[in-house]
Amino acid sequence: MTIRRAVVTGTGSALPRTRVSNADLAARVDTSDEWIVERTGIRFRHIAEADETTSTLATAAARTALAAAGRVPADIDLIVLATATPDQTFPASATLVQAALGIDDCVAFDVAAVCSGFLYALQVADSMIRASAATRALVIGSETFSRILDWEDRATCVLFGDGAGAIVLEADEGDGTRGVLATRLHADGRHNQLLYVDGGPSTTGTVGKLRMKGREVFRHAVTNLAAVMSEALDAAGMAADRVDWVVPHQANARILDATARKLGLAPEKVVVTVDQHANTSAASVPLALDAAIRDGRIRPGHLIVLEAMGGGFTWGASVVQL
Ligand code: UT7
Numbered sequence: 001m002t003i004r005r006a007v008v009t010g011t012g013s014a015l016p017r018t019r020v021s022n023a024d025l026a027a028r029v030d031t032s033d034e035w036i037v038e039r040t041g042i043r044f045r046h047i048a049e050a051d052e053t054t055s056t057l058a059t060a061a062a063r064t065a066l067a068a069a070g071r072v073p074a075d076i077d078l079i080v081l082a083t084a085t086p087d088q089t090f091p092a093s094a095t096l097v098q099a100a101l102g103i104d105d106c107v108a109f110d111v112a113a114v115c116s117g118f119l120y121a122l123q124v125a126d127s128m129i130r131a132s133a134a135t136r137a138l139v140i141g142s143e144t145f146s147r148i149l150d151w152e153d154r155a156t157c158v159l160f161g162d163g164a165g166a167i168v169l170e171a172d173e174g175d176g177t178r179g180v181l182a183t184r185l186h187a188d189g190r191h192n193q194l195l196y197v198d199g200g201p202s203t204t205g206t207v208g209k210l211r212m213k214g215r216e217v218f219r220h221a222v223t224n225l226a227a228v229m230s231e232a233l234d235a236a237g238m239a240a241d242r243v244d245w246v247v248p249h250q251a252n253a254r255i256l257d258a259t260a261r262k263l264g265l266a267p268e269k270v271v272v273t274v275d276q277h278a279n280t281s282a283a284s285v286p287l288a289l290d291a292a293i294r295d296g297r298i299r300p301g302h303l304i305v306l307e308a309m310g311g312g313f314t315w316g317a318s319v320v321q322l
Pocket of ligand 1: 030031032035036039040115154155156158159213214215216217218221251252255279281309310311
């Protein structure tokens, strides 16, 4: 008997042209390279120029992922784009990507789950593929958080960056050992005032700025991420020692270390890009995945765990056999 699963056949990413160092930021707000590196592990972030938007970055990442998968845009019948910073309130940025890629007809929509958005998008695309509602999907995380940062608030503006990551996810009828093996998602709206944007179309009529109680978010992140990773591994029938790589949401190097320690995973198995990209919200997991595939760390046959946590709170983990 064959099992229909969604397998990852290609990855891609895109970063804005301009790279900003901690020293550059220290010239703008009362901070220092030393504080940022010690508290977060962040050294650089990329910041979008006026002509770089969530959809242009997403389109560039999608093109690279399609090339890696050996596919052309016309092969795609589903685009799920995770973002909290769409080009416009509507239409969905996924349809802007669709148009830019020249795809005449497909299903295209955005998913809003902030930093966990890519995990949510992956679960949606995986479910649609397994239900035969789609065959070949682009799953994208893309953000321009620089547009919603309060550049006077040193406690938040040093933490985030812009970028996009994408994967091609394809239906595969086989023995069921490859592909997305299990995903687990959660949300707890009681905490929606710990990390939020203070504006929106239906309240202020403005875009708003990001606000965060960092220390409280940190505390929840480690507990929730370790728990959901265990849950997803259990659902996949995999022990933690089978994992080749963890590809975490890149919010803070200390969260990555603490979460790995809680699960008994060696830090060498954790992909870290937060030093180069900072926190790119929904883009961070696919950006890190693409970086580790392109530099040869993650290879075909590896068992990987993707995980993320963000505003809402929302959080999730996915176990994928490449
Ligand atoms: O993507 C969604 C998930 N987001 C996260 O996971 C973020 C989680 N939180 C964090 O990563 C950390 O809490 C932060 C990096 C945001 C902050 O680190 P912290 O160790 O929790 O520092 P803190 O907020 O408690 O601030 C400590 C001190 C404060 O000064 P006082 O009150 O002790 O005098 C801050 O005012 O550091 C000060 N501070 C800064 N100093 C220099 C805050 N931001 C800065 C800054 N530069 N940029």
